[in-house]
Amino acid sequence: MTDTAIVGIGATDFSKESGRSELRLACEAIRSALGDAGLEPSDVDGVVRFGMDTSDEIAVARELGMGELRFFSRIGYGGGAACAIVQQAVLAVAGGAADVVVCYRAFNERSGHRFGQVSTGAVAAPSSAGVDNGWHYPFGIATPAATVAMVARRYMHEYGATSEDFGRIAVLDRKHAATNPNAWFYGKPITLAEHQESRMIADPLRLFDCCQETDGGIALVITSAERARDLAAPPVRIAAAAQGSGPDQYTMTSYYREDIAALPEMSVVGRQLWESSGLRPEDMGAIVLYDHFTPYTLLQLEELGFCGRGEAPALVASGELELTGRWPLNPHGGQLGEAYLHGVNGIAEAVRQLRGTAVNQVTDPGHVLVTAGTGVPTSGLILGAA
Structure with a gap:
């Protein structure tokens, strides 16, 4: 891993109605990343993308003039692919399958297909995933929020966590987004009281x-x-990369595990990251955790070893995740505050932190941990200064 590096990052604007096709968004972001690295599209010979991205690698290659590709790969499980696309690129470069690999994620998730709504196609899919969804869709558990709500309620029952504990994650992310000009919620922090007054989505x-x-x-x-x-x-520098899936794994919520209030897939990832890098949680100068839903941010802190089981609420309340704390969390504002780009924007933030160019720059971060989507087979990275 240490023989590979991220050399370019690029992004479009983050909006609620882009006015462009998803293919154009992908091409804009890739061209920006190549420009950041000082490379041309013709230098690229490998592409890795999310399995659910609508822009095929060959279409992107044609539009940008990449020429011949020697390596291409796709990772499934939605946001769980965020760090795994980098891992695939690392394996390709380290194994000699490609010299320069581009990874991307681009979508119109607000103006186009909205993942947060009920999708009848998910339960009707002619696949094992369709069968899995068929067990819980008839009971009304048919959105990501509804599935996560079950885990959140069990976590509250097991460890005495409260809605306010979840809210502190949202308040922290929005605080960081409020000072990030690229964030959708730039200049719009929230208070814990405002969190508590926001409408219920899935209790x-x-x-x-x-x-x-x-x-x-x-x-x-x-x-x-x-x-x-x-x-x-x-x-x-890419210090470590890992993927993980836990026993009895389903998607978003694995209902049939003995312990529902846990994310063992992230524990699988964490163990690999610590073992392969020789680093520990105390060595991280910042952490970028996948924050699609606030309860899963708390569970990740526990699975990754930043605190014990049930102790994440107290860790958040302690101030240790503030920019001046021990483990600054999501300095860019995360997906709750900056944008929801399936976690890849979190990798870009880690790169900025280690380059020393972040808006909310952490003092001498050294190493930054990044995680991908939770509740699904997932992935993670440890990045370090070159």
Whole structure:
């Protein structure tokens, strides 16, 4: 892993109605990332994307003039793919399958297909996923918020957590977004009282417990550490990358585990990250956790070893996740505050932090942990200064 680096990051604007096709958003983000690295589309010979992205790699290659591709790959499970696309790029570069790999995610999730709404296609799919969804859709558990709400309620029952504990995550993310000009909620912090007054979406989840619906695109460029030295932007070293799926895994909520109030897939990822990098939670100068729903942010802190089981609410309340705390959380505002780009914008934020160019810059971060979507087979990264 240490022989590879992220050398370019690029993004479109984040909006609620882009006015462009998803293919155009992908191309804009990729061109921006290549420009950041000082590379041309013709330098790219590998592409990795989300399985559910609507813009095929060959279409992107045609539109941008990439020429021949020697490697291409797709990762499934929605937001769980965020860090895994980088892992695939690392494996390709390290194994000699490609020299320069582009990773991207682009969609119109607000003006187009809205993932937060009920999708009849999910239960009608002619696949094992359709069968899985068929067990809970008839009971009205048919949106991501509804599935997460079951875990949240069980977590509250097991550990005495409250809606206010969830709200503190939302307040913190919005506080950081409020000082980030690229964030949708720039200049719009919220208070805990406002969180508590926001309308109920799926009890106990309120509106401000749920991430945004965003139109936009974001891209990353990965190459070898050796080639990175000659490129335009400061490279960021990929110290570790991992994927993980837990026993009895379903999607969003694994109903049949003995312990429902847990995310063992993230524990699988965390163990690999710590073991392969030789680092520990105390070595992280910032953490970028996938915050599609506030309760899952708390559970990740526990699964990754930042605190014990049931102790995340107290950790958040302690102030240790503030910008001046021990583990600054989501300095860009996260998906609750900046934008919901399936977590890839969190990787870009980690790169900015390690380059020293972030809006809410953390002092000497050293290493940054990034996670992908939870409740699904997921992934994670540890990035470090080159």
